[in-house]
Amino acid sequence: MVKTPFYTRIQQIQPKLHGLAVGMTLGIGSMFLGQGCPLLGQCPTCAACAPRLPLLALPLLADGVVFISAKVMQRRAEKLED
């Protein structure tokens, strides 16, 4: 039985991973619309949320790392085959 390379399996589920990352970003983003805000949803532009804003990028960053790693692994495997 031919084993499917790891990067191929990652690429097969890549659209789902992208969706998951976008959803997680929105989920974390909902914190800024909710009671995480000192004025219960009213944005006072106090910038109290500013230190937490980079958290929004975490899921997309993780998704990007997985995506690029799979691409790099594929390139390496193709070079080895050549």
Next chain:
Amino acid sequence: MYPSMYRRLLPHWAKRFAFFLLGIVLLYAPFALFTKLMLMLSGKQHLGDAHSVCLRMPIQWLAQPWMYGTILSDPTYMVSVVFLPIAALFLGPLFCGWMCPAGGMTEFISRAVPPRFQIDLSGKINPVPVRYGFLVGMMGITFIGGNACCSFCNFTHAQNIINAIFGDFLGIMYLASFSIVSFILWFFVMGLFTKGGRGWCNFLCPAGALMGLTHSLGAKWKISRQIKIDRETCTDCKTCASNCPAWAMSRDKEKPVEINYHGCNTCMDCVKACPVKAIKYGMAD
């Protein structure tokens, strides 16, 4: 202006609309009969409106073991994390498709908008991973002291609209805050101007995600009543997929139509839309 299929689905929608009204009477103020009954039986002191049977906070509390006592002590908090997911495990997410006042409100109003003004995302985007991602993100923010609550919640927006219909405009005043963003997204962008009217449910509803998860497990273990396709009768016309408000049916021309149980909300529009009666709701074969 409207697809001819609407005429065939009209009696079915009328039935669903009756259940949608029942959902409002059971859960939403000024009626909230179910909520008030639960509060009376448990002796708890909450508001008798949509906030008591909250479909968001108890789900967030699943990531906070120290809140389990609160969930277990109050039957109204157990609705979204215990009763509905267990019902979905055996019967499918019937609450989503038939009784949810927030989802039903945008869906039924969106039927009045001609489809040429609506974004059609069914078959183009798989909303299920986004919805699961939102669930994980929403639960995850509790670890950094965050909380996604009423001002983002479509359940609250729908309650505010019902309140305004009955003369209480206090909730509408919240739209002067940042919650107008989530209101516009839920009601207009993902509601009225998205085909099916359930864009918010499909992408962002955490309660729907939880029920979708248990329903897919029920379908996998064959213990759930579910939408099923008779492959011998099916002509693969994809009428079901183009009428699915949950975008849970594949529209790939190369492949036979498949149901994504993670996204299906058991509204049974596909059952009624099928021209050859190849789709049924029942136990797995």
